Amino acid sequence: MPDSVQRSAAETDFDVVVVGAGFAGMYMLYRLRGLGMSARVYETGDGVGGTWYWNRYPGARCDVESVQYSYQFDKELEQEWTWSERYSPQPEILKYANHVADRYDLRKDIQFNTKVTSAVFNEAENAWTVTVDDGESSVVTARHVVMATGCLSSFNKPKFKGLDDFKGPIYHTGHWPHDGVDFTGMRVGVIGTGSSAIQSIPEIAKQAKHLTVFQRTANYTIPARNRELEEEFVKSVKADYQGLREKAKKMPSGYFFPFNPGSVLEVPEEEYRREYRKRWEIGGTGYLGAYGDLLVNTQANKTAAEFVKDMIRETVKDPEVAELLCPTNIIGCKRLCVDTDYYATYNLPHVKLVDVSKTPIKAITPDGLSHDGVEYEFDAIVLATGFDAMTGALFNIDIRGRGGEPLKEKWHGGPQTYLGLTTVGFPNMFTITGPGSPSVLTNMLPSIEQHVDFIADCLVYMRENGHAVIEPERQAELDWGKHVNEVADLSLRSTCASWYVGANVPGKPRVFMPYIGGFPRYVQECERVVENGYEGFALA
Ligand code: NA7
Numbered sequence: 001m002p003d004s005v006q007r008s009a010a011e012t013d014f015d016v017v018v019v020g021a022g023f024a025g026m027y028m029l030y031r032l033r034g035l036g037m038s039a040r041v042y043e044t045g046d047g048v049g050g051t052w053y054w055n056r057y058p059g060a061r062c063d064v065e066s067v068q069y070s071y072q073f074d075k076e077l078e079q080e081w082t083w084s085e086r087y088s089p090q091p092e093i094l095k096y097a098n099h100v101a102d103r104y105d106l107r108k109d110i111q112f113n114t115k116v117t118s119a120v121f122n123e124a125e126n127a128w129t130v131t132v133d134d135g136e137s138s139v140v141t142a143r144h145v146v147m148a149t150g151c152l153s154s155f156n157k158p159k160f161k162g163l164d165d166f167k168g169p170i171y172h173t174g175h176w177p178h179d180g181v182d183f184t185g186m187r188v189g190v191i192g193t194g195s196s197a198i199q200s201i202p203e204i205a206k207q208a209k210h211l212t213v214f215q216r217t218a219n220y221t222i223p224a225r226n227r228e229l230e231e232e233f234v235k236s237v238k239a240d241y242q243g244l245r246e247k248a249k250k251m252p253s254g255y256f257f258p259f260n261p262g263s264v265l266e267v268p269e270e271e272y273r274r275e276y277r278k279r280w281e282i283g284g285t286g287y288l289g290a291y292g293d294l295l296v297n298t299q300a301n302k303t304a305a306e307f308v309k310d311m312i313r314e315t316v317k318d319p320e321v322a323e324l325l326c327p328t329n330i331i332g333c334k335r336l337c338v339d340t341d342y343y344a345t346y347n348l349p350h351v352k353l354v355d356v357s358k359t360p361i362k363a364i365t366p367d368g369l370s371h372d373g374v375e376y377e378f379d380a381i382v383l384a385t386g387f388d389a390m391t392g393a394l395f396n397i398d399i400r401g402r403g404g405e406p407l408k409e410k411w412h413g414g415p416q417t418y419l420g421l422t423t424v425g426f427p428n429m430f431t432i433t434g435p436g437s438p439s440v441l442t443n444m445l446p447s448i449e450q451h452v453d454f455i456a457d458c459l460v461y462m463r464e465n466g467h468a469v470i471e472p473e474r475q476a477e478l479d480w481g482k483h484v485n486e487v488a489d490l491s492l493r494s495t496c497a498s499w500y501v502g503a504n505v506p507g508k509p510r511v512f513m514p515y516i517g518g519f520p521r522y523v524q525e526c527e528r529v530v531e532n533g534y535e536g537f538a539l540a
Pocket of ligand 1: 152158191192193195196214215216217335384385387503504
């Protein structure tokens, strides 16, 4: 810590209140401590890990390779932790989160089992009043609040008629029981075919007596080809971790995989199909790195989509089921999934696929589910119905800025941010990987670290320059919003009904929420803002 950085005068209970103890909240706490600032983290769960604390459904795994889905702020941590599989399973990622919490003694500043219910900016004091509920309601004050609430943490439970009438258990993949669920011998219904369903269906099928999957939209998924990591491979990564991280930071996704910037449209069919085959065999989302125009040109996209559909038809024996599993939209428009044996699971005699795209699910009944004149009987139902992404967790807190304006009201037509980090009218509030930042389109760990470092540096700047308040300027926010929309319009990713645009939650405004300009461009923009003395921010 430089000598000039002194602990700030604390007329408030804390310099900073951080909401959430996932990877973002933990690293934020670590940085704040290093700056000598007082901080308190509030976490609803009884442990660290965020997404990886809640999403304990069978088969839950990261879709970014483990060696890259990890912190890089401490080279010793990087060297001492060894991932066991190509794509870490949820328990291992949670173990890593716990290891980090222990290693840096983070828990003493985290209050678990505590929900932040409101955060209100007090204009007279230039401070936040934060109300928390740990069984009883109490109030603390802080100069700054950092929302480390996660992008996929508020789970989406569709309001099916009769949901409360079902006699058996209903599980949501995003809020899975900590002791696990044994489906042995059960008749199970799974609603949804997004990433969580695609990962859990093959595992549930291993136990269930009958499994019925209700699909509204077919999704593309690429085999993970998950494997145990060989000692030699791990050694080679660790020998040049820095090199790998640097390569990753140059990728729009902040995640390194072989990327070919060329156009598929200039390549003969035989050649591009060979390339797709190769990437299909390698496995993982790097499939879309085959050509540079796959996510910007419909014709190009079609070549990659058709290959996957051919693989589905090759894998799934019943041609009708195979056709039902073939997506009709753009590949990569919804987030590309990564699976183990997903399509092959539909060859099992006790697994059935039901199309609910034309006729929606009518109701959950006491014995199961009613759809299109058929009554299904289940012992358990799994809702793999996703999240109120990016804004849901923020709106679950009553956040009020200047003049008591609720964030929910300010963002009623869609999020408005400057750099996805701040929003006008809500001074001294930061969102980590918030809407308007690359976040969910990138490897979350480097994106989190970049945001936390930006916030930490900003707090130091404020302290060194005697500023008590930071707030973006209206014009900067408007310009950033315009830029976020402009780049979104260039990509095919903004063209379908995905959670990126809030389409999965009825009534949510249709706005492409993450910043799709790419990690390097975003980092450059943040650096430019800092170099220009926090351009676009009013500091008082
Ligand atoms: P997703 O990707 O949002 O998937 C949710 C699934 O649930 C999807 O297939 C939805 O169909 C389906 N769904 C949602 N509501 C309904 C109703 N009312 N009826 C039928 N089907 C419904 O969430 P996941 O948890 O799988 O994955 C989220 C992210 O986590 C993923 O992208 C990775 O980044 C990790 P739809 O497609 O909307 O027609």
